[in-house]
Amino acid sequence: MKKKLYIETYGCQMNVADSEVVASILSDEYVICTDEKEADVILVNTCAIRENAEQKVLKRIQELNVLYRKKQKKVKLGLIGCMAERFSTQLLKEDKVDIIAGPDAYRSLPILLDENEKDNVNTVLSTVETYDDIIPIRYASNGVAAFVSIMRGCNNFCSYCVVPYTRGRERSRDPKTIMHDIEILIEKAYKEITFLGQNVNSYIWENDYRFHHLMEDVARLNQNLRIRFATSHPKDLSDNLLKIMAAYPNICKSIHLPAQSGSNQVLQKMNRKYTREWYLERVDAIKKYMPEATISTDLIAGFCGETEEDHQATLSLMQTVAYDYAFMFKYSERSGTFAAKQLKDDVAEEVKTRRLEEIIAVQRNSSHKSNLADIGKTFEVLIEGHSKRSADFYFARNSQNKVIVFPKTKHTIGDYVNVKVESCTAATLFGKAVEEKTI
Ligand code: SF4
Known part of the structure; x- marks a missing residue:
């Protein structure tokens, strides 16, 4: 039976895409789980772009240690991504993580996680790695x-x-x-x-x-x-x-x-x-x-x-x-x-x-x-999901990347719909579907 892998992703869209690559690289031995409590391995995919992002991750690593790793030694904790190089020495010395892999070292994860292997860190950067042959597992995707x-x-x-x-x-x-x-x-x-x-x-x-x-x-x-x-x-x-x-x-x-x-x-x-x-x-x-x-x-x-x-x-x-x-x-x-x-x-x-x-x-x-300026205009939008505020509304985006929320109709997630904008805030447009159209 495959072991369970939980990946927690911080930072940019690149990291989200990288976590999908990691899920694929480890898919022979691990299946993704959505509840960290069930995991045999927890990987934290990190971002180093801002100091507060790093501090947040370090706090979370501490928390995961207390919650799982120190109590239940079988849960392995790994730090992957942009913070790997910067924190590998500190975190291993403090025994806060079991393995560390940098953004170009994901292919070595099966080895780093292997019980019989001594190596537990790889932060080497590559000049050629693009993971081009790996088909990502889109485990957190909305399917759209x-x-x-x-x-x-x-x-x-x-x-x-x-x-x-x-x-x-x-x-x-x-x-x-x-x-x-x-x-x-x-x-x-x-x-x-x-x-x-x-x-x-x-x-x-x-x-x-x-x-x-x-x-x-x-x-x-x-x-x-x-x-x-x-x-x-x-x-x-x-x-x-x-x-x-x-x-x-x-x-x-x-x-x-x-x-x-x-x-x-x-x-x-x-x-x-x-x-x-x-x-x-x-x-x-x-x-x-x-x-x-x-x-x-x-x-x-x-x-x-x-x-x-x-x-x-x-x-x-x-x-x-x-x-x-x-x-x-x-x-x-x-x-x-x-x-x-x-x-x-x-x-x-x-x-x-x-x-x-x-x-x-x-x-x-x-x-x-x-x-x-968009009030009164009609946009073709792609329905991406349900509005967080109300289950009676869809969440969609137009070509201009603006979020448009509108009452549900016969359409489903993944449909293109024409929506006329009726009101707005600084962050969101609100409207109603006026006709169906596919680009
Ligand atoms: S150095 Fe950093 S901010 Fe500048 S282009 Fe590259 S990723 Fe962007």
């Missing part, structure tokens, strides 16, 4: 939308970011294996895929097959399959990609374009490799090719050396672009990065907090305006 990793790692070395150190150099996956994954998803009646990569639009295979080629090939595969992607780097947002996005109705009209700051001196310190002017030119290009597209972003408040003037430049960038939504954070230093070694984290905590609050206020206003 799936993530497909198309590349791993990052070469950009933004000065604040640990990803190039925790996930290694950029490498793209063979398009044939991507297509194979997608064909399986189509057979299983999935309706939406999201291409994932730390820097997804720098995807390149054999020197000339680029991200827009892949997008076009997948868009042609099945008109009924929606395609999204995350996360793109502004420097790699080509006109070719925008033209392909505009040309195919099943490529979703939303772009996440992390700006991080609106000030050139901060962008330079961040090593973002673009200027404010260049970024705004890319935003103009999006609006030119796809006026209906939504644009979202990531912003950091209080990066090293950020002045009041720099902060105002970020607020003015936000006003100019009018983002539809944004992920906003205070800068927190990550050890090992260029910023931690070479730049002074010199913006006072209360100043960071105040600047973040101002950024959030501008964004709330912008998101609300964007949603108010």
